[in-house]
Amino acid sequence: MRVLRIAFLNIYFYLAFVLFSINSFAALGSLFIVLAIILPKRQAFKRLRRMISWYGAVIIRILPFPFVRIDYKDLTDQGQEEGPYLFVCNHRSASDPFLMAIFPYEIIQIVNIWPFRVPFLGFIAKFAGYLSVREIPFEEFFQKSCSLIQQGVSIAVFPEGTRSRNKTLGQFHSAIFRVALETKCAIVPVCITGNELIPPIGSGLLHPGVIKIHRLKKITYDEYSNFSPFKLKNYVRDIIAEEVKLMDQEK
């Protein structure tokens, strides 16, 4: 029975994924051209980034439902404040970037090289300002990231740099924390569990499951202004590690 469920989920999901993506990219491209004509560039890009988030939300919340469910908890007491924020997440699965659609902000992501190589998706992401940290010098990454935050764009980042092969949280890279110190942007720790098999590393096979996402209390510049980049990255890492451990222990 389980094998049948997995087979059905994957056949149905990937078929729907391809069809929805082709149609979305066609619609997105056309709409952006219209927006770019009638709106200032900044506004056109703002809408493009929101549309990418809606695309991601359909991919992760609607298409695999009810086999894959999202259990999102906002553990802040701050409500939906205006951004921008630096969303700092742990990284276990290739589905993580799609999960960022859960946040209702204009958002770009810091990605590794491979997402930019995905046909169409990679092109749109690059065009929308997503940054491939390994393909550009740090100075360029730093300048572009600061500029985006100053424009009000939130950034989602997976500072482990690569998916963890077990449930241990990897060491964090400090690049984005240097951006935080420069821009004084609030940092939001985000913990993701349950998607280790959605899909597993080295495979595209989706397994049914519940993906838990916890948005933790933001860390403001006042709290970290006297930290070094090294101390800041480990401070955020410890917060995420503690919450992820609790989430893994929950049934």
Added chain:
Amino acid sequence: MTEQEAIKMVNEVFVDSFEIDPSKLKPEANIFNDLGLDSLDIVDLVVALQKKFGVTLRSDERIRNIRTLGDIHQFIFTLKKELNK
């Protein structure tokens, strides 16, 4: 400078500049995997070591082979010995 002095001073850099718990400062500790430094932190480390020991490290090719804290101890001790000749 004795080897023990070099070890003590290098460890002070890790404690003062990176606030790393002294109990983690074992010679076999990998500076990336165990101590959590990345390539950008290494730049900060080099600056801090240069300041602490009054030496220039950036142009020294041997720095590329450093992996563990023990490697740094040995590198600094050797460098200071060479400079004092």
